[in-house]
Amino acid sequence: MAMVTDTPRDxxxxxTPPTVTKSEGRAKSADPSQVPAIHVEGLNxxxxxxxxxxxxxxxxxxxxxxxxxxxxxxxxxxxxRALNRMNDVIPGTRAEGVVRVLDLDAYAKxxxxxxxxxxxxxxxxxxxxxxxxxxENIAYGIRLNKVVTDRDGLNQRVEDSLREAALWDEVKxxxxxxxxxxxxxxxxxxxxxxxxxxRPEVLLMDEPASALDPIATQRIEExxxxxxxxxxxxxxxxxxxxxxxxxxxxxFFWLGRLIEAGLTExxxxxPKQKLTEDYVTGRFG
Amino acid sequence: MSDEKTTRHFIEELxxxxxxxxxMGDLATSRIDRAVSGLTSRDPVILGDVIQGDESINALQxxxxxxxxxxxxxxxxxxxxxxxxxxxxxxxxxxxxxxxxAVNVAEAAARYIQYPPVKPLIDLPKMSEFAQQMLRDALSSxxxxxxxxxxxVLKRDDALDDLKRQVFQDLLTYMLNNxxxxxxxxxxxxxxxxxxxxxxHATNIAEDIIFLVEGRDVRxxxxxxxxx
Numbered sequence: 001m002a003m004v005t006d007t008p009r010d011x012x013x014x015x016t017p018p019t020v021t022k023s024e025g026r027a028k029s030a031d032p033s034q035v036p037a038i039h040v041e042g043l044n045x046x047x048x049x050x051x052x053x054x055x056x057x058x059x060x061x062x063x064x065x066x067x068x069x070x071x072x073x074x075x076x077x078x079x080x081r082a083l084n085r086m087n088d089v090i091p092g093t094r095a096e097g098v099v100r101v102l103d104l105d106a107y108a109k110x111x112x113x114x115x116x117x118x119x120x121x122x123x124x125x126x127x128x129x130x131x132x133x134x135x136e137n138i139a140y141g142i143r144l145n146k147v148v149t150d151r152d153g154l155n156q157r158v159e160d161s162l163r164e165a166a167l168w169d170e171v172k173x174x175x176x177x178x179x180x181x182x183x184x185x186x187x188x189x190x191x192x193x194x195x196x197x198x199r200p201e202v203l204l205m206d207e208p209a210s211a212l213d214p215i216a217t218q219r220i221e222e223x224x225x226x227x228x229x230x231x232x233x234x235x236x237x238x239x240x241x242x243x244x245x246x247x248x249x250x251x252f253f254w255l256g257r258l259i260e261a262g263l264t265e266x267x268x269x270x271p272k273q274k275l276t277e278d279y280v281t282g283r284f285g
Numbered sequence: 286m287s288d289e290k291t292t293r294h295f296i297e298e299l300x301x302x303x304x305x306x307x308x309m310g311d312l313a314t315s316r317i318d319r320a321v322s323g324l325t326s327r328d329p330v331i332l333g334d335v336i337q338g339d340e341s342i343n344a345l346q347x348x349x350x351x352x353x354x355x356x357x358x359x360x361x362x363x364x365x366x367x368x369x370x371x372x373x374x375x376x377x378x379x380x381x382x383x384x385x386x387a388v389n390v391a392e393a394a395a396r397y398i399q400y401p402p403v404k405p406l407i408d409l410p411k412m413s414e415f416a417q418q419m420l421r422d423a424l425s426s427x428x429x430x431x432x433x434x435x436x437x438v439l440k441r442d443d444a445l446d447d448l449k450r451q452v453f454q455d456l457l458t459y460m461l462n463n464x465x466x467x468x469x470x471x472x473x474x475x476x477x478x479x480x481x482x483x484x485x486h487a488t489n490i491a492e493d494i495i496f497l498v499e500g501r502d503v504r505x506x507x508x509x510x511x512x513x
Contacts, residue, residue, distance in 0.1 A: 241361055268363045270500030280363040282292045 037062040037202055037232035038083060043097035045078055047090065052078045054256045056097075060249070065224060065233045067247035067264065069240065071284060074253040076236050080204050082106075083234065084120035085113050102201055118145055121195035125207040127187035129179035129194075134171050137179045137190055138162065138197045145198045157197060165193035166223050185216025192223065196231075203227065205235040209242065221246050240280060244268045252276045295360055299369060302352050303427070306373055306380075309345040310424040313380040314417050316342065316387035317483055321413035324394035324476065325406050332398070335391035342384035349377045368500060372493040376427070379486040379493075383420065386479045386486075393472040393479070400469035403459055408452045409473065412480040415445055419487035426494045438491035439503075445484035452477040 038060035045053035053075045060066045068076040081087045083101055099106040104116055130137050138158040142148060148157050158175070162168040167189040171182070179190055188208060195203060205224070209217040224233060224246045237243050243250050244264060251261035252275070260273040271277050278284050316335055323331035353370045356362060362370055397403075419438050426434040456470045492504050 240363065244363075269367060271364055277364050281366050282295065 039100040041098040046094045048092040056258045062232050065247040066249040067243035068236045070253035075256040076253045084117045120202040121200035122204045123208045127191045133176045134179045135175040141198045161193040161197040165189045185212050202232045309380050313383040314420045320387045320390040327398045332391045332395045346377045346381040368497045372497040375493050379489045389479045393475045397469050397472040403470050412448045416480050416483040423487045423490040430498045435491040435494040442488045449477045449481040
């Protein structure tokens with residue numbers, strides 16, 4: 001769990017955290033591609049009395065990969081989990097501010113959290129396949145959410161999801177074998193396929209490759225790059241090179257605050273904030 | 286090794302890179318100085334020394350490029366560290382060319398001193414000092430990160446071009462009046478051209494310093510002095 005123990009106030013942090021990018025988040029245009037997939041404004045988040053996020057404002061554009069980075073305890077995972085209210089499962093948590101995800105006000109009383117999570121899929125650091133067959137791992141969510149009802153439709157959806165997650169060729173001849181027998185990298189791609197099977201619009205990834213070897217990591221990164229065409233992706237990573245490789249936008253968190261967000265190529269070559277500079281050059285602390 | 290130690294080691298490596306680059310800069314500047322001093326003193330030994338002694342600057346270029354190459358491969362530097370390494374590889378290339386120009390000046394001077402003097406040498410030593418100062422200031426701004434000094438170097442390039450034109454006009458008069466002076470005077474014209482090129486390399490270095498400090502690429506811009 002990301003916990004923040006301190007919130008310094010006067011250390012050169014910009015007061016109004018940036019919204020990001022070329023297409024400004026508050027665009028009034030009716031063109032859906034111009035409206036950010038996610039708009040967070042003035043988000044404070046608490047674990048009991050502890051404030052884990054402080055006044056975070058960030059717009060996340062559609063069909064882009066946005067990387068969240070920062071040292072342990074900076075609030076990046078808390079922020080990620082606030083987007084589909086995964087933090088709700090932790091007792092004593094509380095959010096203030098606006099979290100608009102797609103056309104939903106995530107924290108409104110009227111919002112159906114299950115429906116929110118259906119549209120905002122999530123992949124975790126440690127792959128967590130069900131102790132069932134490869135096929136059943138994917139089919140389970142499709143059946144549960146009644147995405148398709150007929151057998152042929154189900155088979156097709158399982159295949160499509162595995163193809164989308166670049167796993168089909170490796171498992172097509174053993175769909176009914178246990179998912180637990182897959183390698184770590186394959187298991188993680190299976191979890192991505194499982195998330196994709198119910199056709200979310202946003203995919204949240206919490207350090208999806210941190211437990212994988214370089215080759216499996218590369219496959220996951222290639223997959224993220226490809227998925228961007230159809231999904232809005234937000235990824236938490238401790239690996240700066242990974243953030244640089246896969247994302248178009250990078251946001252840097254520190255002690256619960258968003259210090260800087262901008263085009264990835266600028267964050268890693270010429271960041272505006274000294275804290276960001278210190279972090280990406282390893283001078284932190 | 287702990288993260289703290291590896292970071293400190295990396296910072297030390299960057300510091301060493303800077304120090305060696307400054308050594309290369311000093312060497313390049315002093316070789317121009319020596320070539321022009323060999324010209325003014327008409328000393329073939331000094332000129333021969335400059336013509337023969339290009340090895341150390343070439344070796345420094347190879348060493349610095351190798352350091353940059355390894356730092357890029359092993360450290361995957363970001364932000365200001367990345368810009369430092371990028372700038373260093375460009376600056377070494379400019380300094381190596383300055384070293385070559387010192388040889389060119391010495392070679393032209395060695396030919397020139399075979400003849401009686403065309404005229405008292407006033408403008409060429411002035412050009413040399415001017416170009417060397419541009420180099421020194423560019424390298425000082427590399428150390429201090431003072432962008433205003435680097436911008437000032439850019440502005441001075443036009444003055445050096447004017448000096449070169451003036452030298453040419455003067456020598457043209459001598460050549461028109463006395464065709465016997467054409468051969469030695471042409472070598473002086475060549476030397477003025479080489480010194481003007483030294484100034485061009487100093488401006489390249491100054492542009493790299495602005496990139497290093499501010500992340501702003503001012504190369505090939507007519508309004509490069511404008512603030513971002």
